[in-house]
Amino acid sequence: xxxxxxxxxxxxxxxxxxxxxxxxxVPGILWRPADKLEGIPTILIGHGGTQHKRVENVLxxxxxxxxxxxxxAVAIDAPGHGDRITDPDAAAKARSRLERQIAAGPTGRPFxxxxxxxxxxxxxxxxxxxxxxxxxxxxxxxxLTGPYGYWGVSMGTAIGLPFVxxxxxxxxxVLGLAGLNxxxxxxxxxxxxRKLQIPILFIYQWDDELMxxxxxxxxxxxxxxxxxxxxxxxxxxxxxxxxxxxxxxxFFSRHLK
Amino acid sequence: xxxxxxxxxxxxxxxxxxxxxxxxxVPGILWRPADKLEGIPTILIGHGGTQHKRVENVLxxxxxxxxxxxxxAVAIDAPGHGDRITDPDAAAKARSRLERQIAAGPTGRPFxxxxxxxxxxxxxxxxxxxxxxxxxxxxxxxxLTGPYGYWGVSMGTAIGLPFVxxxxxxxxxVLGLAGLNxxxxxxxxxxxxRKLQIPILFIYQWDDELMxxxxxxxxxxxxxxxxxxxxxxxxxxxxxxxxxxxxxxxFFSRHLK
Numbered sequence: 001x002x003x004x005x006x007x008x009x010x011x012x013x014x015x016x017x018x019x020x021x022x023x024x025x026v027p028g029i030l031w032r033p034a035d036k037l038e039g040i041p042t043i044l045i046g047h048g049g050t051q052h053k054r055v056e057n058v059l060x061x062x063x064x065x066x067x068x069x070x071x072x073a074v075a076i077d078a079p080g081h082g083d084r085i086t087d088p089d090a091a092a093k094a095r096s097r098l099e100r101q102i103a104a105g106p107t108g109r110p111f112x113x114x115x116x117x118x119x120x121x122x123x124x125x126x127x128x129x130x131x132x133x134x135x136x137x138x139x140x141x142x143x144l145t146g147p148y149g150y151w152g153v154s155m156g157t158a159i160g161l162p163f164v165x166x167x168x169x170x171x172x173x174v175l176g177l178a179g180l181n182x183x184x185x186x187x188x189x190x191x192x193x194r195k196l197q198i199p200i201l202f203i204y205q206w207d208d209e210l211m212x213x214x215x216x217x218x219x220x221x222x223x224x225x226x227x228x229x230x231x232x233x234x235x236x237x238x239x240x241x242x243x244x245x246x247x248x249x250x251f252f253s254r255h256l257k
Numbered sequence: 258x259x260x261x262x263x264x265x266x267x268x269x270x271x272x273x274x275x276x277x278x279x280x281x282x283v284p285g286i287l288w289r290p291a292d293k294l295e296g297i298p299t300i301l302i303g304h305g306g307t308q309h310k311r312v313e314n315v316l317x318x319x320x321x322x323x324x325x326x327x328x329x330a331v332a333i334d335a336p337g338h339g340d341r342i343t344d345p346d347a348a349a350k351a352r353s354r355l356e357r358q359i360a361a362g363p364t365g366r367p368f369x370x371x372x373x374x375x376x377x378x379x380x381x382x383x384x385x386x387x388x389x390x391x392x393x394x395x396x397x398x399x400x401l402t403g404p405y406g407y408w409g410v411s412m413g414t415a416i417g418l419p420f421v422x423x424x425x426x427x428x429x430x431v432l433g434l435a436g437l438n439x440x441x442x443x444x445x446x447x448x449x450x451r452k453l454q455i456p457i458l459f460i461y462q463w464d465d466e467l468m469x470x471x472x473x474x475x476x477x478x479x480x481x482x483x484x485x486x487x488x489x490x491x492x493x494x495x496x497x498x499x500x501x502x503x504x505x506x507x508f509f510s511r512h513l514k
Contacts, residue, residue: 206478217474220489221463227498232477232487241484246507254500 001028001138008034012066019076021134022127027083028076028135029053030142031062041256042072042144044132044170046152046160048177050095052082061151061245068249071256072144076131078159079124102209102237110179111210121158128159129166136169146171147256151248153177153203154210154237158189165195172255174248176203177237179215180222190222199227201251203244208237258285258395265291269323276333278391279384284340285333285392286310287399288319298513299329299401301389301427303409303417305434307352309339318408318502325506328513329401333388335416336381359466359494367436368467378415385416386423393426403428404513408505410434410460411467411494415446422452429512431505433460434494436472437479447479456484458508460501465494 005016013034019026033040043065045058052058053075062073077084085091101111113121136148150173152160157178164170180190200223204216220230233241262273268291276283290297300322302315309315310332319330334341342348358368370378393405407430409417414435421427437447457480461473477487490498 213474217470226491228491229498230487230489232489234483234485241486243507243511247504250500250503250507 001135001142003030003142009063010067011035012063019131019135019138021131024084026076026131026135027053028074029062030072030074030144031066032072032144033066033070036070037072037143040071040144041069041147041149041252042074042139043149043151043252043256044135045073045075046128046132046150046156046163047075047078047081048153049155049158050081050091050098051155053077054082061248064245064249065252069253069257071252074135074139074144076135078155079127079131098210104209106207106209106212106236108212110212110215125159125162129163132159132163133167136167149173149252149256151252153240161189161196162192164198165192170198172199172201172252174201174203174251176201176231177205177208177211177240178219179211180218190219193219193222194224196224196228198225199251199255200225200229201247202228202230203240204230204232205237205239206232206234210237258392258399260287260399266320267324268292269320276388276392276395278388281341283333283388283391284310285331286319287329287331287401288323289329289401290323290327293327294329294400297328297401298326298404298406298509299331299396300406300408300509300513301392302330302332303385303389303407303413303420304332304335304338305410306412306415307338307348307355308412310334311339318505321502321506322509326510326514328509331392331396331401333392335412336384336388355467361466363464363466363469363493365469367469367472382416382419386420389416389420390424393424406430406509406513407432408509410497418446418453419449421455422449427455429456429458429509431458431460431508433458433488434462434465434468434497435476436468437475447476450476450479451481453481453485455482456508456512457482457486458504459485459487460497461487461489462494462496463489463491467494 001017001019003015003017007014011034013032015030017028047058058075065071065073148170150160150164150170154177157175164173202220258274258276260272260274264271270289270291272287274285304315315332322328322330405427407417407421407427411434414432421430459477
């Protein structure tokens with residue numbers, strides 16, 4: 001990874017970098033404490049659909065992991081997101097479709113991806129997973145040798161669940177806002193969930209406009225890990241209470257320190 | 258309340274007391290910091306069925322609330338429990354029935370109380386609720402003027418849910434290991450849950466031998482509070498992971514401090 005810029009804000013060093021994967025350039029950000037780097041855990045943060053590596057929620061979490069836990073955090077733009085948008089009209093259309101579905105309120109039906117887009121979704125998941133793996137290969141070169149955790153909900157789980165299930169270097173993961181019985185996770189999502197063995201904190205919204213209750217409970221149930229906890233709160237897809245962040249701290253402290 | 262004994266263990270003062278309610282003597286224990294009493298919150302801890310006011314779990318929680326949070330904690334023997342057992346054979350029979358049901362593993366059916374015992378259960382719930390109210394009346398006399406929280410699962414929810422739903426002096430409650438569609442809560446349990454307005458942390462076990470999944474989810478769903486969170490972990494009725502205690506700390510800190 002090539003560090004291409006650095007700022008320091010209230011003790012949090014923020015470094016922009018480019019990572020080459022399969023001849024594509026993946027732009028990312030690394031947050032770390034100003035004083036200590038050696039031996040600190042790193043949390044990989046996967047953003048949601050239509051978001052990017054420095055969206056408010058990702059930035060808030062990253063700074064918090066550095067300030068509260070003394071960890072490092074890293075985020076990259078998912079394929080087709082953030083600085084990697086090649087078709088702005090299509091990206092705007094996808095965002096507006098998502099916003100309309102959220103505005104329409106819970107339907108009781110899980111979110112369905114049009115059949116015509118399934119190929120692109122599957123390719124994005126595969127590519128996203130491989131990019132995280134490439135990043136893990138590179139993190140020791142900047143002094144971050146693990147342990148590693150993963151945080152990602154919604155699309156961050158669609159990509160992140162297959163990633164962490166196939167990645168022995170990840171020790172614990174926060175997943176959520178995703179379910180079975182829909183196409184978000186793509187083919188084999190349930191079978192992949194059953195392979196998980198690391199501790200999982202699975203967050204879910206009881207009135208999610210893009211999911212339904214059954215599909216979230218079914219995904220939690222399928223997760224193969226011996227230690228797994230589901231946190232359910234009322235409200236919609238983008239209304240996870242901020243106090244859950246205290247639980248991410250507790251969870252990662254318990255498993256990565 | 259009459260303080261009848263006191264010990265001091267590693268900075269935690271533990272006082273035994275007797276509380277007179279409706280011509281019965283209710284024995285209780287109060288735990289508090291040795292140094293400071295004024296203005297500290299108090300957590301009422303309701304034990305489970307067949308348990309008592311100083312069972313290991315209650316004692317562990319009480320000491321933790323004092324040491325970690327600087328709060329006071331108080332527990333009383335529920336009607337027919339602990340020092341209030343008047344028929345030891347019947348108590349032993351009830352305990353052994355519960356142990357057999359837990360040993361038999363999850364049946365997928367919610368726990369059923371025999372029709373013949375329903376009257377006694379309803380009377381115990383009413384009496385238990387009124388005893389907590391009498392205790393709240395008395396706590397200011399020992400310098401504990403609130404805010405107050407409640408922690409109680411299983412029978413601690415069967416008694417505690419109607420208590421906190423009818424008690425404006427309780428600001429936040431941890432409930433759990435209880436469900437709808439069975440007789441544990443008695444008549445009107447669902448309607449009472451709908452009246453709740455305070456923040457609730459509802460803990461549940463995914464493989465509870467005395468409940469089933471649907472009944473727990475239905476109770477969480479019925480809770481009327483705007484802020485409510487359900488934590489689900491794998492395992493049986495008495496296997497709630499110890500790390501949930503960190504969440505009780507977080508929850509009560511957020512709402513009572």
